Amino acid sequence: DQQVKQNSPSLSVQEGRIxxxxxxxxxxxxxYFLWYKKYPxxxxxxxxxxxxxxxxxxxxxxxxxxxKSAKHLSLHIVPSQPGDSAVYFCAASxxxxxxxxxxxxxxxTRLQVTL
Amino acid sequence: DGGITQSPKxxxxxxxxxxxxxxxxxxxxxxxxxxxxxxxxxxxxIYYSQIVNDFQKGDIAEGYSVSRxxxxxFPLTVTSAQKNPTAFYLCASRRGLVAFxxxxxxxTVV
Numbered sequence: 213d214q215q216v217k218q219n220s221p222s223l224s225v226q227e228g229r230i231x232x233x234x235x236x237x238x239x240x241x242x243x244y245f246l247w248y249k250k251y252p253x254x255x256x257x258x259x260x261x262x263x264x265x266x267x268x269x270x271x272x273x274x275x276x277x278x279x280k281s282a283k284h285l286s287l288h289i290v291p292s293q294p295g296d297s298a299v300y301f302c303a304a305s306x307x308x309x310x311x312x313x314x315x316x317x318x319x320x321t322r323l324q325v326t327l
Numbered sequence: 328d329g330g331i332t333q334s335p336k337x338x339x340x341x342x343x344x345x346x347x348x349x350x351x352x353x354x355x356x357x358x359x360x361x362x363x364x365x366x367x368x369x370x371x372x373i374y375y376s377q378i379v380n381d382f383q384k385g386d387i388a389e390g391y392s393v394s395r396x397x398x399x400x401f402p403l404t405v406t407s408a409q410k411n412p413t414a415f416y417l418c419a420s421r422r423g424l425v426a427f428x429x430x431x432x433x434x435t436v437v
Contacts, residue, residue: 218369244424255430317369317370319367
């Protein structure tokens with residue numbers, strides 16, 4: 213049972229344009245969400261996060277939007293740069309429950325930023 | 328430098344042999360994790376530990392074992408019972424809300 217889903221395995225965007233990566237979740241207990249970026253043969257690096265008490269969080273070129281009613285979040289990258297080409301993972305945790313330490317990941321979206 | 332160290336980066340083992348992957352952190356984090364990455368399947372949780380001498384099974388614990396005798400160390404043993412051990416293994420630690428990852432170990436069983 214995939215509780216965190218990233219339905220687009222890949223995305224290609226032109227340099228300078230906006231990249232939008234989507235993530236859906238099914239567990240209504242999830243209340244904290246994170247985005248990670250991963251290059252091949254390396255560990256993921258943390259990008260940005262959002263708590264369920266917010267609907268938007270911004271950090272430089274990266275903005276995460278959360279729609280709790282739709283159980284959907286998205287990561288916007290503006291403007292996209294060639295160095296953003298990587299696999300992006302969405303992750304979720306349920307901070308209110310006893311399983312707060314368990315972090316569940318999606319399957320990832322490979323972003324390619326073209327010149 | 329503070330961080331999470333996984334060793335070795337590449338590991339080859341014969342089928343039927345147990346193998347232990349090392350994970351050490353000097354970030355003073357309480358929680359540590361092991362994930363496995365396979366193509367098209369994202370990161371799947373094998374085991375996690377919230378404190379020393381305590382750990383819980385993740386979603387795919389069968390064929391794996393762990394120990395947490397020290398805060399800094401969370402080794403993962405891939406046993407011969409694991410049917411498809413060839414994968415990229417990632418260790419992470421967490422204090423607060425964000426997990427930080429090591430560079431991974433690619434295990435190939437031949």
